[in-house]
Amino acid sequence: MEKKNKTLGEFIIENQSEFQYSTGELSKLINAIRLAAKVVNHEVNKAGLIDILGEAGDTNVQGEDQQKLDVLANEKFIQALRKREIVCGIASEEEDDFITINSQDENHQNKYVVLIDPLDGSSNIDVNVSVGTIFSIYRRVTPVGTPVKLEDFLQPGKNQVAAGYVVYGTSTMLVYSTGHGVNGFTLNPAIGTFYLSHPNMQFPETGKIYSVNEGNYVHFLQGVKDYIKYCQEEDGDRPYTSRYIGSLVSDFHRNMIKGGIYMYPKSSVTQNGKLRLLYECNPMAFIAEQANGMAIGGKNRILDIVPTELHQRVPFFCGSKKMVEKLQEFLDKYH
Ligand SMILES: O=P(O)(O)OC[C@H]1O[C@](O)(COP(=O)(O)O)[C@@H](O)[C@@H]1O
Numbered sequence: 075m076e077k078k079n080k081t082l083g084e085f086i087i088e089n090q091s092e093f094q095y096s097t098g099e100l101s102k103l104i105n106a107i108r109l110a111a112k113v114v115n116h117e118v119n120k121a122g123l124i125d126i127l128g129e130a131g132d133t134n135v136q137g138e139d140q141q142k143l144d145v146l147a148n149e150k151f152i153q154a155l156r157k158r159e160i161v162c163g164i165a166s167e168e169e170d171d172f173i174t175i176n177s178q179d180e181n182h183q184n185k186y187v188v189l190i191d192p193l194d195g196s197s198n199i200d201v202n203v204s205v206g207t208i209f210s211i212y213r214r215v216t217p218v219g220t221p222v223k224l225e226d227f228l229q230p231g232k233n234q235v236a237a238g239y240v241v242y243g244t245s246t247m248l249v250y251s252t253g254h255g256v257n258g259f260t261l262n263p264a265i266g267t268f269y270l271s272h273p274n275m276q277f278p279e280t281g282k283i284y285s286v287n288e289g290n291y292v293h294f295l296q297g298v299k300d301y302i303k304y305c306q307e308e309d310g311d312r313p314y315t316s317r318y319i320g321s322l323v324s325d326f327h328r329n330m331i332k333g334g335i336y337m338y339p340k341s342s343v344t345q346n347g348k349l350r351l352l353y354e355c356n357p358m359a360f361i362a363e364q365a366n367g368m369a370i371g372g373k374n375r376i377l378d379i380v381p382t383e384l385h386q387r388v389p390f391f392c393g394s395k396k397m398v399e400k401l402q403e404f405l406d407k408y409h
């Protein structure tokens with residue numbers, strides 16, 4: 075078990091050998107995320123004092139009204155990643171298309187693509203409820219020396235070389251995995267340093283929390299309705315407790331620590347659910363599986379899905395293994 079309280083920088087160096095590619099590349103990637111996270115954290119913490127609450131006035135490719143903090147976080151993460159001479163392309167919830175980034179020598183030597191949800195939980199920004207950032211990292215599949223292509227982004231989640239999230243909550247944490255377990259780092263805002271506070275995070279095998287927007291209940295498929303009823307029944311360790319923050323990162327983080335299941339099903343209103351496969355479901359599924367949890371889209375494992383579009387949505391069920399398996403039983407009955 076990793077010793078607590080070492081800095082993120084120390085942890086990255088000590089665990090370099092775990093990263094399947096050359097040393098230094100991972101630290102450049104994670105350092106870019108760390109830097110941008112600190113900048114965004116700084117803005118989020120004083121959001122009410124400076125003019126970054128409310129709408130930015132534009133809509134994004136999803137047709138959602140962009141919040142000012144969506145736009146700011148998007149700029150800060152793209153800036154930080156662009157400067158690191160390691161990323162050849164970025165895709166973001168707030169950008170219609172992927173961004174090509176060329177190496178300084180103009181020969182497309184960079185090897186990684188990064189997909190981000192710069193600000194997750196946008197509906198909670200103005201009401202001072204915790205929000206987050208989500209990131210997913212792949213090695214490109216097209217040859218170095220050529221411009222990045224869409225296929226570099228449309229890789230199944232199991233190809234991720236690293237993924238994680240930042241939660242801007244009562245404290246600010248960076249949680250990530252490179253495929254060797256999940257570790258959480260808490261920011262000491264006084265000195266601007268992330269320290270290892272949650273080594274080797276694990277989803278409890280089961281739990282007593284279910285997270286779903288029950289306001290959509292009538293539109294859910296029968297299997298999901300039956301599972302929610304099952305969670306609410308008086309029997310054994312049930313009823314479970316309903317907790318729904320409305321920020322995927324925060325609901326996921328709580329369930330990973332306490333044991334629980336998060337659900338954003340498809341419904342008669344949202345044919346494919348709401349969450350985006352590439353920069354919400356894949357990175358969270360990668361973390362979940364690395365933490366002994368489980369993530370499905372219904373019959374399929376999220377990380378096996380072969381993406382077809384940059385901003386595609388999928389149904390998402392994720393959390394403690396025994397709870398997701400139980401849900402799967404209910405889904406299999408009907409679908
Ligand atoms: O308000 P709803 O429909 O329950 O949706 C809440 C979900 O939508 C999201 O806010 C979508 O993410 P963005 O805020 O990044 O668009 C998730 O964080 C959250 O879990």
Ligand SMILES: [Mg+2]
Nearest residue numbers: 191194195354
């Ligand atoms: Mg989101």
Ligand SMILES: [Mg+2]
Nearest residue numbers: 167191193194
């Ligand atoms: Mg977002």
